Amino acid sequence: GALRGSVAQFAQPRGANLMRRAEALDSWCRLRARHGVWQYARALDGAPGPESNVHEECVPGSATRGVNFASQDYLSLASHPAVHEAARAALAEAGPHSAGSAVLLGNSRLSLALEAALGELLQLDHVTLFPTGWGAAFGAITALVHARDYVLVDQLAHASLRQGANAATRNVVLHRHLDTGHVRELLAAIRARDTENAILVVTEGLFSMDADMPDLPLMQYLCREYNAALLVDVAHDLGALGPGGTGSLGLQAMLGKADLVMGAFSKTFASNGGFVASASRAVKRQLQLFAGPHLFSNALSPIQAACVLEALRIVAGSEGDELRDALLRNATVLRANLAETGMRCIGVPSAIVPLWIGNEQVARLAGRTLAREGVFVNAVEYPGVPLGAARLRLQVMAAHRPEQLRQGARMIGAAVSGAGAALGVEPARQPWPRE
């Protein structure tokens, strides 16, 4: 029972009593908790790192120490002494919180310096900060897109982007994953009937659950051809990939060329928060005064801004190059080790190593086995990914050691095979259909 079903079936509970109608979901979650397949039961005990202590709520008092492939500290900057020192200095200089939204004296010397530093890295002069990456995505789209406009979104884009699009307009069209031919077709169809309203095309630099990349120059070219604008979410690639940490944009010679770039500080930059960057001062004004999560939420704290600033300094220097080399080497080794066990990874080498499973029950059971054995991975299922497209999403860090990768891969291979055998399900070899 705990392994069957999906959260999808509880998405729209019926009944007039709003408080009571969530109870069916609660029963299902309690059942899952009793059987160790309830994600919220797990919590980090201590800092995220290649080896972490994870506390299991359903086994009181127990913290298991093990290899951590479930945190997003890609360059291992969360434990960098210079980042810690920057946090302490910011606390001494500016105190622990921003005490206002950016429009109400919430900016600090540090947040303004961060806007400038990010602008320089991206070669886009106008940067607006947000308290989370989610807020940056949702805020950018809702501030810029009107009800009569269109948003074309990759079908596998992050929820923050799709939810922003759906909140802004009913004219949201999903395009097939990475399929520029489909993007062209849809743009042409919209422009054939409407030249009055705007179109925003939304994609990711590195897809967070699939670890693959779109053809950004072609996407931007198509946008110019059809009078549309392009927004690229670089949450998972900025800092961690590309020359000088410039991510997918740098890898594809697109620095300073994409219309709108948004990202998050929550992965590589050892903090929390997000940003939107463009070459347009006018767009920045529109965001400052119409993006809800920027305007109506208190600004990044000075400590967050200082951590990101220090992380940016490391990312852009030679130490960043070394850390990115280590990260990419680790990702390649982990993929090779998993392949040796017969497992199927999708995407390109990057911090994200998605191990395709398909069947949700197999992913849940394998995730549970691994957590008990001291290998922490995220079993991702709907709504994080489409139904029937479950996976173990591993995230690799620069500081993982070869032995951790080798042993982790061996245990992951055994857990997936074991879960498949126990459930009588052949682990899927076919990734998400691309048609």
Ligand code: PMP
């Ligand atoms: N975009 C992508 C692609 C993401 O994966 C995430 C979630 N981590 C976000 C945006 C939101 O970022 P944050 O966690 O900083 O709110």
